[in-house]
Structures are given as C-alpha cells and as structure tokens.
Amino acid sequence: MMFYIAALSLIGVGLYIVLTKKNLVKVLIGISIADSGVNLLLISVGYKNGGTAPILVKGLNKPMVDPVPQALVLTAIVIGVATLALAMAVVIDVKRHFGTVELDKIIKMMRGGDKGDTENI
C-alpha cells in the first residue's frame, strides 16, 4: 500500500509540474518525475512481501516476486531515457530559434508570426 501511495504522489507531483510550469525544461523534469512514479507503480504491482528474486534455485522455499513487471519497467526506463534525451534536443532547438524556453513567450512570438500565415507554401 505504501508503494502505491508513493507512486501515485510521484505521478501527481509530475503532472502538477507539467500543467503549471511555463519553463520547458521544468516541464520535462515533471515528465521525468511522473515516469519514475509510473515505474514504481509497475514494480509494486508484482511485489510480494518477503519475496525473493525470481530465479529458480535448489531449496527455495520463499515466495518469488513477479518477474514480468520488472521486465516491463526495464524496458520502460530505457524508453523514458531515450525520449527525454530527444525532448531535450528539441528544447535546445527551440531555444536556438526563439531565444527563450518560456512557453508563454514562445506562444506570443508564434502568434505574432501567424498573422502572415496566409501564404500557402
């Protein structure tokens, strides 16, 4: 139960940051925190109290934790790292073009440029 509360609050914190912060880097940090929460949630789905590693050895008499969520989380972590790196690269690109990573300023700049958005090329 403790794990679930921790996982859900991590996801909550992450989503709160994504929704309220204007700075793109902070938004990505929020996504990263939410990701950790999700990973923790996945792990705790397969957790058993007092369980051991899911490896078959002789004389094993304890319960084993479920190996499937662990495999899932490994994959999810790798994917999360890759997307986060890519997102940071895009943020660098944004900074190069707009000179800022503040979302509201960028939107204002895009609106200004959008007035000429009638050409069709």
Add this chain to the structure above:
Amino acid sequence: MTLKIFDPMLMIGISLAVVFLMPIWKTLGGKKLAWLVSVLLYAFNTLFMIGVSYRALLYPEGFVVKIGGFNPPFGIVLHVTLWGSILATFVWFVAFLSILYASTRYDAEPADVYYALLTLIALGSSGMFLTGDIFNLFVFTEITALAAFGLSGFMKKKGTSFATIKYVIMAEVASAFLLVAIALLYGKLGTLNMIDAAATLKGIGMTGAMVLSVLFFLIGYGVEAEIFPLNLWAPDVYRYVPEEVIALFISGSSKAAAFAWLRMWVMVFGVPQKLLDTMLWIGVITFIFAETMAYSQKNFRRALGYASLGQAGLVFTAISLGTDLSLKAAFLLMLNHILSEAVLFYIAGNLSEDGTAPIGVKLPLIFGFLGAVSMPPFIGFWGKIFLFMALAKTGHIAMFVLIALFSIVEVAYMYRWFVKLYGGTSQMDLTRSLSPVLLTLVSFIMWFMPLVPQAVNILDMVVKPFLQKGVM
C-alpha cells in the same frame, strides 16, 4: 504450407537489420546507397505484407505467431488479423511513396538518419497493427512515437521546433498514462496477452480499476489518434512538417493508435456499455471541432490538418460503437483517409506562388478532394453510409444529425479550396508527382471494391476477429 514463409516477424527483423546497418550503407555508397536500400526494403515489405494479408485471409480469427518459442500466454505473440495486415501493407506502401518523394529533398541532412527514421515509423506502426501482446503494443507505440518526434523536428525550422515540443510533451504524458493503464490491467488480470486478457476479463467483469484502465488507455492513445482535446498538437505539426512525413503520420502513427484503441476497447474490454456514450460523444465532438476550425483556416495545409482530425473523430466514433456495421465503416474510413488525405498533402507541398496546384497532378487533385469529402464512387462514401446506418440502428439520432450537418460544412470548405487550387499552370518535378499519381491509381482500383461480391466477404472477414460476443 508454403504460406508459412509469410511470417511477419521476418518483415520486422529485416527492417530492423537494415535500420541498424544504415551508417554502413552510407559509408559504403554514400547517400544514394542508403536511399536505394530503403526503397528496396519498402518495396519488399509492401509485397511481403500483401502475402501476409493473403495468408490472413485463410484464418477467420487471424493467426497467432509465437516469438522465441514460448507458448502464449507466457511469450509475446503477434496476432495477425486481416484488418491489421491490410493497414500494415498500406503503411509500407505510403512509406515507399514517401521515400521516392524524399529523393528530391536535399535539405534533410543527415540523410541516412532521415531514412532510418522513416523506416522506424513505418516499422513501429506496422508492429502496432500486428502485435497481440499489450506490452509489446506499448513498445511499438514508443518506437513509432520516437521516430515521429525525430521526423517532426528534423528540419530544425522555427515552426517545426515549436510544433514538435508541443507534440513531445503531450505524447510523453500520454505514454505515462498508458503505462499506468497497463499496470492496472496486469495487476487485475495477471496477463498481457490480449486474447487471454479478454477471456479473463469476461470472468471478472468491469470493476472500478478496469474502468480507470480504459480511461487511461483512452488518454494514452488519444494523443496519437488525434482525439479532442488531446489533438491540439496536430494542426501545427501538419502545418510545418514536410509532406512526405505527414503522409506517414496519416497512414502510420494515427491509424495505428486508432487500431490500438480498437484492440483494447473492442477486443479486450468488449465495449463497456456504461462508457459507450461518452466515447461516442468524444468522437463526434472531435469531428465537429475539427470541421468548424477547418472552415475558417486561411492556410491549405492547416485546413487539411483539421480535416484530418475530423476524419480521426469519425473513425474513433465508428470504432467505439463496436457493432458489425460500424467496424466495417471504421475500416473503410481509415482506408479512405489514407488514400485521399495523403494525396492532398503530397500536392500541398508543391503549390505554386499564387497558391494553385501544378498542372501534372490535376487528376490526383480531383480524386483527393472527392475522396476527402467521401463522395460516391470512393470507399469513404460506403464508410460514411455504414456509419450512418450503424448510428441509426443503435438509436443515436442526435449524433447522426450532427455528423451529417458538419459533413456539409466539410464539403463547403473543401469545394472552396478545390476552386482555389484547380487550374494552375506551374510544372511539377516528375519524381515528386509520381507519389500522388501512384496513390491515386490505388484509390482508383479501390473504387470497384464495393461492387465486387467477393469484396463484401472480405469486409466480413476484416471485422470478424473484433466482433464482440456480447461481453457486458
């Protein structure tokens, strides 16, 4: 048993090998060889997927391919259905056209990375069409999404950078929701195999956790499937990103996400009745929102982007209804959307200074517009008719009327754009005009599909694996 060689794993394996070896092709023969290898791969995959579709014709419920020798439900499996394999064929075909088109794009550097990303988005979405395992579906979703992010931001222009960061943030939050949905599902059912999960769920029924799981799946796939209000990233991406990439977004990632929703909503969860109306309204509101926005657009590509969202809304409604007729409608609307909208995007990249279309693509232009508004000879017409029939049959008259009304709006602005674009005299690069012309050729052949008696059987075959046996 010669058809056994049409194992979709072969397609996935070969494509991955080609992608990983992309730097080697480039060192050996430069950009030209990398391009040539990709063209050959896409042509091979298209033909191969036609073979797979033919094999799927023999299995009414689709066939299951074991991976790594583990028996289901313990190992990952591919569950190949006719619907999935036909859409995967189209993904590779459109990828083939896109790479032909991309041969004239000299500003995409490094070119080998560009081709690798094009391969990956096609590979990821065809994997989403074919997989039978929920976590495998997630992995393919992420492959598709990563390739889509890369392609979307590839040109490093001002517009694309902003469009891409919006897309990345929305899709990333969505993927977190997707994982939570999978965690909830696995925690309750203890299995990730779709067929097994559906069987287990039948015994348990829709508990609160399962309802939450459905909603999180909706958020997870809603971003890629372009469902309101999760689709706000799309118009900007459709406005700024190169047209050959957009063609792949239309045929690949957005269709694959809609198909994933079909898998989860209809096959695994079995169309939960208490959520049905909400889902239908989400689709209809997407359609209404998109058509209203599209009407007031002054930029052709933006208008097309919104029109494309409208089609996504229709497909979503048709899938969510989950009856025999509406699933057929969803299949036809999906095909129609690929055939018409992709053509229009290829043309939209080549408008002349005064905003008219080049002279060489007159016929594709007419076909594209007629298809986009679902006019009679096109399969989209049958799709819409089926959808109307399905809505009327289940007593959703309000939605019937709203969709009919806003279809008229669609015809109005599409006609306006057609008048504006038609009659240009500028010339178009021959290699560039090849892609829309070839796609139009396919849609011309598709015209006759509803008239052939065998095709009606094929439609029955397409929806059969997904038809619910009345779960809840």
